[in-house]
Amino acid sequence: MAEQTSPPLIADDEVFLRMNLAERLQHLLLIVTFTTLILTGLPLIFYDLGLFKSVFAYGRAFYIRGLLHRAAAVVLILDIVWHVVYTAATERGRNNFREMIPRFKDFRDALQVFGTNVGLSGFLHRRGVGKRFFARHPFWLFAAEPEFDRYNFVEKLEYWSLIWGSVVMILSGFFMWRVELSLRLFPLWLHNIFIIVHGYEAMLAFLAVIIWHMYNVHLNPEVFPMSKVWLNGRITGHELRTLHALEYRKILEERRREL
Amino acid sequence: MNRPAFLISVILALGLGYGLAFTSPSGPAALGTPAVSDDDCLTCHGDPELNRADGTSLYFDQDKAQGSSHGQAGLSCVDCHTDLKATTDFPHAEKLRPVVCAACHEDIYQEIKASVHDGLEKKQVPVGCKDCHGTHDIRPADDFESSVSPLNLPETCEKCHAEKVKTPRGGEFIRQYEASAHFQGLMKSGLTLSANCSHCHGVHDILPTKDPASRVARSNIIRTCGRCHVGIEKSYREGVHGKAYVKGSGDVPVCTDCHSEHDIRAPEDLGSRVYATKVAAICVRCHDDERLGRLYGFLTSRLKTYFGSYHGTASKFGETRVANCASCHGFHDIRDSSDPDSSINPANLPKTCGTCHTGAGANFAKGKIHETPAEMSGNRWAQAVKVFYIALIAVLISAFLLFIAADLFRKVRLKWLNKRRPR
Numbered sequence: 001m002a003e004q005t006s007p008p009l010i011a012d013d014e015v016f017l018r019m020n021l022a023e024r025l026q027h028l029l030l031i032v033t034f035t036t037l038i039l040t041g042l043p044l045i046f047y048d049l050g051l052f053k054s055v056f057a058y059g060r061a062f063y064i065r066g067l068l069h070r071a072a073a074v075v076l077i078l079d080i081v082w083h084v085v086y087t088a089a090t091e092r093g094r095n096n097f098r099e100m101i102p103r104f105k106d107f108r109d110a111l112q113v114f115g116t117n118v119g120l121s122g123f124l125h126r127r128g129v130g131k132r133f134f135a136r137h138p139f140w141l142f143a144a145e146p147e148f149d150r151y152n153f154v155e156k157l158e159y160w161s162l163i164w165g166s167v168v169m170i171l172s173g174f175f176m177w178r179v180e181l182s183l184r185l186f187p188l189w190l191h192n193i194f195i196i197v198h199g200y201e202a203m204l205a206f207l208a209v210i211i212w213h214m215y216n217v218h219l220n221p222e223v224f225p226m227s228k229v230w231l232n233g234r235i236t237g238h239e240l241r242t243l244h245a246l247e248y249r250k251i252l253e254e255r256r257r258e259l
Numbered sequence: 260m261n262r263p264a265f266l267i268s269v270i271l272a273l274g275l276g277y278g279l280a281f282t283s284p285s286g287p288a289a290l291g292t293p294a295v296s297d298d299d300c301l302t303c304h305g306d307p308e309l310n311r312a313d314g315t316s317l318y319f320d321q322d323k324a325q326g327s328s329h330g331q332a333g334l335s336c337v338d339c340h341t342d343l344k345a346t347t348d349f350p351h352a353e354k355l356r357p358v359v360c361a362a363c364h365e366d367i368y369q370e371i372k373a374s375v376h377d378g379l380e381k382k383q384v385p386v387g388c389k390d391c392h393g394t395h396d397i398r399p400a401d402d403f404e405s406s407v408s409p410l411n412l413p414e415t416c417e418k419c420h421a422e423k424v425k426t427p428r429g430g431e432f433i434r435q436y437e438a439s440a441h442f443q444g445l446m447k448s449g450l451t452l453s454a455n456c457s458h459c460h461g462v463h464d465i466l467p468t469k470d471p472a473s474r475v476a477r478s479n480i481i482r483t484c485g486r487c488h489v490g491i492e493k494s495y496r497e498g499v500h501g502k503a504y505v506k507g508s509g510d511v512p513v514c515t516d517c518h519s520e521h522d523i524r525a526p527e528d529l530g531s532r533v534y535a536t537k538v539a540a541i542c543v544r545c546h547d548d549e550r551l552g553r554l555y556g557f558l559t560s561r562l563k564t565y566f567g568s569y570h571g572t573a574s575k576f577g578e579t580r581v582a583n584c585a586s587c588h589g590f591h592d593i594r595d596s597s598d599p600d601s602s603i604n605p606a607n608l609p610k611t612c613g614t615c616h617t618g619a620g621a622n623f624a625k626g627k628i629h630e631t632p633a634e635m636s637g638n639r640w641a642q643a644v645k646v647f648y649i650a651l652i653a654v655l656i657s658a659f660l661l662f663i664a665a666d667l668f669r670k671v672r673l674k675w676l677n678k679r680r681p682r
Contacts, residue, residue: 047572062576117665180616188626189638200648212659221670
């Protein structure tokens with residue numbers, strides 16, 4: 001009860017820096033290049049779409065589209081290089097990376113969030129179905145939402161998807177760009193696979209961003225119309241406590257020790 | 260004194276002499292000398308004001324006529340208007356017998372009689388010599404002023420065929436010629452070798468296209484175009500299309516199937532049917548035809564597989580610097596890939612691809628250019644990668660959507676519960 005009288009170690013309105021300027025700029029560059037790459041790349045997949053026809057079927061527009069696509073690719077690669085160097089060379093970067101490493105808990109968390117949201121286990125439990133099973137495995141009851149560390153499973157999935165996607169796109173794209181080099185090294189049938197991979201991976205990335213990322217940072221009623229972290233980099237103590245409880249407790253613990 | 264004038268004066272003098280010597284009306288005719296001289300005609304027709312009741316002119320322009328072929332040859336009025344030869348009563352009857360050119364030009368008359376212009380199709384009115392050649396100012400074709408000079412012929416033919424006399428495909432079809440490279444060559448560059456109407460259709464012996472003897476009939480068109488485009492005809496006859504054409508195949512394309520008939524333009528012309536980005540549409544009229552594919556044993560889905568490639572996609576957006584059908588397959592002498600001279604024979608592919616892709620090597624031949632889903636055996640790995648990605652996308656996106664649905668489901672449920680239980 002004594003705690004109530006003294007000021008809390010982490011106030012609800014205390015501001016924490018979740019993304020520093022470098023991280024925000026990396027993210028901003030990613031937005032710009034990703035959007036450019038999608039807009040200049042999709043016409044090659046949906047070449048019959050009237051919208052693309054009306055934009056790219058005039059004069060040198062299609063040629064300029066190609067230039068823009070490759071220019072954006074180069075900027076994206078530079079962005080990735082910056083990110084890798086930043087991650088390796090700074091304390092904060094290394095720390096972030098450590099937090100980003102996937103663990104078994106992430107898989108469990110995803111299952112738990114889904115189970116809690118559906119609420120079927122609780123419903124069955126209340127009706128007395130599978131009492132013994134739930135007594136032995138309380139996890140499957142999905143009684144409460146999981147607590148997240150600095151990066152939750154959604155963010156980790158997006159981060160690692162981006163890494164995987166970038167590697168695939170840069171490699172296949174490079175050989176599509178330098179087609180003569182590619183065909184000096186590989187047979188045509190393999191080069192054809194690069195083209196297929198580049199197209200499908202692009203579709204996957206596009207859909208993932210449009211559906212998954214846009215929901216989580218924009219349309220989700222919790223953050224609607226938009227989480228502002230990518231702009232100001234800040235989250236409040238309250239948000240830290242509710243959205244990243246494990247990180248919150250870690251900070252709390254540190255401050256207690258410092259007292 | 261120039262020659263025609265001299266001749267006329269001689270004729271006049273002789274005529275006058277005979278007229279004085281013989282008073283019998285049958286006298287001059289019997290002697291082969293017209294009783295009616297050109298001067299007699301000109302007494303009235305030399306007046307520029309002389310008009311018919313309906314206002315049309317009856318004036319005979321002597322200067323013009325003297326420059327004509329017949330004027331040069333010294334023909335007199337009544338040599339053609341023979342029914343006036345023995346006329347003494349002037350003014351003569353308003354309606355004269357038609358001039359019979361065949362009296363002298365018998366051979367040409369025979370050609371015309373067998374041609375479309377003699378009303379071969381019976382529905383049409385026969386065309387008279389004067390419709391093309393004019394009347395008093397008929398000039399040889401090499402005279403710039405002649406209505407049948409190469410420079411004037413298109414206009415002369417269009418006088419009827421653009422509007423009045425519709426050929427089976429209409430006047431618009433005829434006028435397409437004016438956009439053609441042939442017309443430009445003729446009118447802009449003044450090359451009379453550039454094809455005009457008669458180069459392709461003939462002169463007096465024009466026959467309807469559907470007549471197998473016509474110069475523009477399918478059976479003759481190669482020869483007709485080849486009269487000028489000799490090298491191209493040679494090339495065509497060496498390719499698969501030409502070889503089948505010689506055997507009488509009705510399926511292979513002839514010149515006009517790809518280049519059109521009147522609207523033939525240079526391939527660089529945006530309106531050309533063989534413009535870089537339009538070639539594919541021409542080729543697949545046959546090469547995406549299942550019936551022809553089965554008959555001749557070629558693969559269809561060529562357009563789909565072309566547009567699916569970067570070459571085809573870029574071409575669809577109007578990019579001309581990418582390969583179209585002709586870039587790889589050639590055009591007039593397209594050969595089967597099994598032919599060692601074929602540009603797409605695997606042995607020649609590096610060279611063919613190398614025209615754009617500098618330094619192209621043997622790897623260009625190791626795989627398919629036209630990949631179709633049906634050719635799974637051609638590239639199993641490609642198929643496997645496609646299936647993998649489609650499955651991955653389907654599973655991941657479904658999972659995302661399911662997750663989002665569950666999230667929204669709970670949020671709506673909680674909101675609803677909170678409303679029911681006011682705190």
